[in-house]
Amino acid sequence: MLPPIGPPVPVGLPPLADVRLESGLRVIAARHASTPMTELRLAIPLHVESFADAAVQEVLAASLLGHTAAGEQGPADDDLAASGSLLSATRSARWLGVAGSGPSSLLPLQLDVLARSLVRPRFTDDVVRAVMVRARGQLAATRAQPQLIASEALVEHLYGPLPQMQDVPREADLAAVGHEQVRLAHHQCVRPDRAALILVGDLDPDLAVEQVTRAFAEWEAAGTTWETTEGPLLPQPRARTIARVPRPGATQTQIRLVRPGLARTDPGFAALTLANIVFGGYFSSRLVAEVRERHGLAYRCESVFRDHLDQLVVAVEADTATEHGRRTLDHLRAQLRRMRTEPPTSAEIEAARRYVTGMTALAASSQQGWASSLMLALATGQEPERISRILDDFTSVTENDVAAAAGRFFDPDDFHGVVLGDSPTPFETETFL
Numbered sequence: 417m418l419p420p421i422g423p424p425v426p427v428g429l430p431p432l433a434d435v436r437l438e439s440g441l442r443v444i445a446a447r448h449a450s451t452p453m454t455e456l457r458l459a460i461p462l463h464v465e466s467f468a469d470a471a472v473q474e475v476l477a478a479s480l481l482g483h484t485a486a487g488e489q490g491p492a493d494d495d496l497a498a499s500g501s502l503l504s505a506t507r508s509a510r511w512l513g514v515a516g517s518g519p520s521s522l523l524p525l526q527l528d529v530l531a532r533s534l535v536r537p538r539f540t541d542d543v544v545r546a547v548m549v550r551a552r553g554q555l556a557a558t559r560a561q562p563q564l565i566a567s568e569a570l571v572e573h574l575y576g577p578l579p580q581m582q583d584v585p586r587e588a589d590l591a592a593v594g595h596e597q598v599r600l601a602h603h604q605c606v607r608p609d610r611a612a613l614i615l616v617g618d619l620d621p622d623l624a625v626e627q628v629t630r631a632f633a634e635w636e637a638a639g640t641t642w643e644t645t646e647g648p649l650l651p652q653p654r655a656r657t658i659a660r661v662p663r664p665g666a667t668q669t670q671i672r673l674v675r676p677g678l679a680r681t682d683p684g685f686a687a688l689t690l691a692n693i694v695f696g697g698y699f700s701s702r703l704v705a706e707v708r709e710r711h712g713l714a715y716r717c718e719s720v721f722r723d724h725l726d727q728l729v730v731a732v733e734a735d736t737a738t739e740h741g742r743r744t745l746d747h748l749r750a751q752l753r754r755m756r757t758e759p760p761t762s763a764e765i766e767a768a769r770r771y772v773t774g775m776t777a778l779a780a781s782s783q784q785g786w787a788s789s790l791m792l793a794l795a796t797g798q799e800p801e802r803i804s805r806i807l808d809d810f811t812s813v814t815e816n817d818v819a820a821a822a823g824r825f826f827d828p829d830d831f832h833g834v835v836l837g838d839s840p841t842p843f844e845t846e847t848f849l
Contacts, residue, residue, distance in 0.1 A: 424773040424811060427780045429804050433621035437629060440609030440637050444790055444800065445624035446616045448783050454523050454617025454624075455787035456503070456516035458530070459795055461610050464509070467579045471589035472597045473605065477507035479547040479598065480606075481514070481533045501526045503533075509581045510725070511795065512605065517784075520618040527631035534606055535634045544595040551590060558584055562663075562735075566670035566836045569661045571724075573834050574653045574674070580725060609637035612794045616787040649725040653832065658745075661836045669741035669837030671748065674729040675830040677721060680796050686809035687817035688825055692730060693768035694760040694818070695719050695751065695826060700767060703751055707734065713744045723796075730825055741839040748828075755826035759819035772810055 432446035464470050481503055496503055501518025503526065518526050558564065564584055571581050615624050658673065678685050689697075696703030696719030707717045717734035732752070736744045760768070779785035780803075789803050 421770060424807050425777055427776060427804055427807055429800060430616075430786065431621055432800070433625045434800065435625050437608070437632070439632065439635055440607075440611075441628075441632060441635065442612045442794070443625055443628050444612070444614050444794075445619060445621040445628070446614075446786060446790065447619055447621055448616050448786050449618040450781070450783060452520055452618045453517055453783060454520045454526075454615055454619055455783045456514070456518075456526065456530070457614040457787045457791040458514040459612050459791055460512040460606060462507070462510055462512055462605055464580045464582075467577075467582060467586060467589050468592065469601075470509070470579050470582045471585035472593050472601045473507050473512065474551065474585045474590065475544060475547055475593045476539075476598050476601050476605070477505045477512055478551055479539060479543055480505045480512075480537055480602075481530075496526065496529055499525050501529075503530060509583050523615070523617075523619065523624065524627050524631065527627055531631040531635060534632075537602060539595050539598045539602065541595045544593070544598055548590065548593060552587065555584070555587055555590060559587070562666070562668055562670050562836065565663065566661075566672050566834065569659075569834045569836050570672045570674070573655055573659045573661070574832065575651050576654055578651070580649070607637045608632065608635045612791070614787050614790045614794075616783045616790065648727070650727045656832050658832060659834045660839070661834045662838070663836050664838055666836075666838045667738055669736050669738050669744070669835060669839055671732075671734040671736070671741070671745055671833070671835050673732045673748070673831040673833035674722070674724070675825065675832070677728040677730045677825065679728060681798060681802075684817070684821060686806075686813045687821040688730075689721075689772060690765055690768045690810070690813060690818045691755070691760060691821040691825065692719050692721070693771060694764045695755055695822070696732060697768070698771050700771075702754070702764075703732075703748070706751055707744060707747045711743075711747060713740045713747060717744075717748070730831075732831060738838050741835055741837050745835060749831075752826045752828040752831065755822040759822050760815075762815060765815055765818050769810055769813075773807055776807055776810075 430446045430448045432444055434442075434444045436442045462473050464473070496518075499518060499522045501516060501522055503514060503516040505512065505514050507513070514530065516526060516530070568582070571578050575581075613628060615628070678688050693701065695701060696717065698704075701719070703717050703719060707713050708715070714734040714736040717736075719730060719732045722729055722731045732748055734744050734748060779789055790800055793800055793802055
């Protein structure tokens with residue numbers, strides 16, 4: 417017989433240096449010498465006022481690392497390839513991000529390439545045109561994905577047109593991007609005073625900060641930028657219904673329902689997390705057991721937390737065959753209702769607690785996990801120390817706390833959203849888009 421699982425192993429912060437440079441760039445360098453590598457994460461907030469802005473920033477991200485000013489050492493990609501390091505830039509609706517990894521001994525070279533790309537990019541007409549041709553070639557396939565269509569239909573139904581939540585630009589907006597717009601976006605957005613750089617690896621934290629300081633010496637917060645908006649970023653929902661969104665010919669149906677959750681810094685967040693895991697947060701959850709395993713209705717169903725600008729929402733999602741759309745929705749709502757009439761049991765709560773503490777310990781075992789956790793903490797307005805306290809929160813939350821969270825946050829009448837598909841079957845509280 418296997419021995420019982422022991423208590424969670426404490427997760428302590430690795431030795432780190434947390435410094436804000438004169439330019440305003442926040443640098444966190446942490447020593448985690450599990451391999452002779454270093455993980456790099458850079459995040460820069462974006463300011464979006466229109467769908468055209470999102471398209472310009474998409475091209476900015478796609479062209480940022482490939483070219484630096486003429487007269488310097490070749491394209492940045494060549495320098496990195498020779499060193500065995502990787503850097504890639506991406507854009508989400510709210511962030512310009514750079515992720516990288518490479519041998520710790522070559523960190524200065526990686527930082528130098530990144531700094532040159534940020535400070536002296538080459539957004540000439542031919543560079544931007546080449547990037548746009550490549551991006552437009554990928555756009556049609558990306559925009560045809562039902563996951564993206566469902567996500568955009570949900571945002572449109574709840575809030576109306578909201579470019580601040582557009583992850584993938586539209587074809588017409590992308591086609592209108594010019595190199596001067598990309599240069600202006602770089603000037604306004606790619607600034608150190610709102611950015612954060614994370615380094616985790618086989619490194620000396622203080623020495624790594626010195627290397628960053630030298631490499632990024634020319635990166636200054638110059639020129640005009642946007643004013644910080646006071647008050648909530650997310651508008652009030654314009655609809656509190658479940659809408660049927662026609663997708664003629666679709667063989668799948670996507671169900672997307674959300675309701676407001678709690679901020680990650682709220683004292684009740686740990687209880688809500690455990691309640692959500694019991695409901696649909698992992699493979700042994702009630703949702704998966706009933707909807708997927710017992711009734712075979714959906715090949716994917718889960719309950720997760722998602723960020724809608726500055727509001728964390730509880731999102732219940734399912735992907736199913738068209739003929740099962742109505743039944744799947746009914747079962748989702750029945751399981752939500754059950755969370756209130758049959759609160760999570762002691763065994764369910766303990767299983768959820770072991771799952772989340774185990775996943776936290778797993779993330780803390782790797783350089784990639786620490787780099788991503790530190791960046792997530794900063795991006796959501798938390799400090800690194802929060803990571804070391806989160807296990808205490810999960811282990812100290814009581815069964816009554818979890819039952820209270822289940823009763824408060826899993827009322828089916830509080831969930832609104834869309835059912836995307838080809839099903840003509842009407843359902844309760846529906847509207848048509």
